[in-house]
Amino acid sequence: xxxxxxxxxxxxxxxxxxxxxxxxxxxxxxxxxxxxxxxxxxxxxxxxxxxxxxxxxxxxxxxxxxxxxxxxxxxxxxxxxxxxxxxxxxxxxxxxxxxxxxxxxxxxxxxx
Amino acid sequence: xxxxxxxxxxxxxxxxxxxxxxxxxxxxxxxxxxxxxxxxxxxxxxxxxxxxxxxxxxxxxxxxxxxxxxxxxxxxxxxxxxxxxxxxxxxxxxxxxxxxxxxxxxxxxxxxxxx
Numbered sequence: 001x002x003x004x005x006x007x008x009x010x011x012x013x014x015x016x017x018x019x020x021x022x023x024x025x026x027x028x029x030x031x032x033x034x035x036x037x038x039x040x041x042x043x044x045x046x047x048x049x050x051x052x053x054x055x056x057x058x059x060x061x062x063x064x065x066x067x068x069x070x071x072x073x074x075x076x077x078x079x080x081x082x083x084x085x086x087x088x089x090x091x092x093x094x095x096x097x098x099x100x101x102x103x104x105x106x107x108x109x110x111x112x
Numbered sequence: 113x114x115x116x117x118x119x120x121x122x123x124x125x126x127x128x129x130x131x132x133x134x135x136x137x138x139x140x141x142x143x144x145x146x147x148x149x150x151x152x153x154x155x156x157x158x159x160x161x162x163x164x165x166x167x168x169x170x171x172x173x174x175x176x177x178x179x180x181x182x183x184x185x186x187x188x189x190x191x192x193x194x195x196x197x198x199x200x201x202x203x204x205x206x207x208x209x210x211x212x213x214x215x216x217x218x219x220x221x222x223x224x225x226x227x
Contacts, residue, residue, distance in 0.1 A: 006154075032213055043116070043203055043218030044155070051213065089154060098143065098162065100216065102154040 002027045004092050006103025014111050019077040021106045023090035026071070030092040033073050034100070035064060038087045047088075048075070080110045114138075116219035118204050124225045125194055133189040133222045137206030144187050145216060146179055149201040158202075161187065162209075194226045 003026040013019050025033075031052040036044035050057045050064045050073065057064050061080075066073045073092075077084055090103040117136045125131050137144050146158040157171040161181045172178070176194075181187040191198055201221040207214040 004154075034215070036218075041220065043205070043220050045218065046215050049213075049215075098145075098160050098168070099157055100145075101157075102147075104154040105152075 002030075002092075002094075002099075002101045004090060004101045004103040006090050006106055008106060009104065010107045010109070012109040012111065013080050015080060015082060017080055019075075019080050019084070019108055019110075021075045021088055021090065021108075023073050023075075023092075023103050024071055025073070025092040025101070027092065027094055027101070028071065029094045030071075030101075032093040033064070033066060034091050034093075035062075035075050036089040036091065036102075038089065038105070040086075044089055077108075080108075082110050082112050084108060085110045116204055116206055116217050118202075118219040118222050120222060121220065122223045122225075124227065126227050127196060128193055130190065130192045131194055131224065133191075133202050133204075133224070135187045135189070135204030135206075135219060137185065137187070137204070138217055139185075141206035141208055141217075142184065143207045143209055143214065144181055145205045145207075146187070146189050147203045147205065148173075149203055149221070151200070155203065158189070191224075194224075196226050199224055199226045 005024045034049040037047045038044040063076045087105045093100045119134045142163045144161040147155040160168040176192045179189045203221045205216040205218045
């Protein structure tokens with residue numbers, strides 16, 4: 001069935017360093033790839049998304065890249081800050097569909 | 113309201129009891145989703161409502177789980193005869209429409225603990 005694998009499960013970086021989270025999806029029909037940030041006690045919040053007709057998208061310190069051939073997509077956070085500490089989820093959704101398949105999440109720790 | 117709200121925020125129940133979890137979506141959003149998040153896990157799709165269409169229940173783990181959406185707005189997720197493995201955070205999300213590019217807005221979740 002449809003699956004999204006996410007790595008690493010835990011990531012610890014020093015403040016100011018970059019963080020990279022990688023995901024792989026199985027359904028070649030997937031065409032929309034959102035990334036969510038979940039802080040403790042809150043629901044996930046969309047931070048950036050990318051559509052399958054785009055290879056890269058950037059928003060200030062965060063960027064997402066997509067390799068459709070390899071079915072890989074990645075989240076890049078530069079100049080990390082302590083407030084970036086949270087759980088990050090990647091997800092994939094298919095054409096015309098509603099069902100979003102989520103990765104297992106990456107817990108990011110940014111050490112001051 | 114301004115965002116998706118869920119109640120209660122926490123629910124502790126005894127094994128075998130029934131529970132009801134409530135979700136108030138963002139006004140005007142026609143699509144509503146329920147997910148389950150077990151400790152340290154990703155989000156597991158449970159059920160999807162879109163307008164007046166029949167819901168997609170393909171993610172419900174057993175017939176003890178059911179959900180309804182009244183008047184195209186508020187939704188209730190019911191778990192009958194709760195089991196310890198039902199313990200998780202139940203998240204509700206809504207979107208303007210259920211199509212691919214519509215952002216899902218999540219509520220804060222209900223943490224269910226079955227003793």
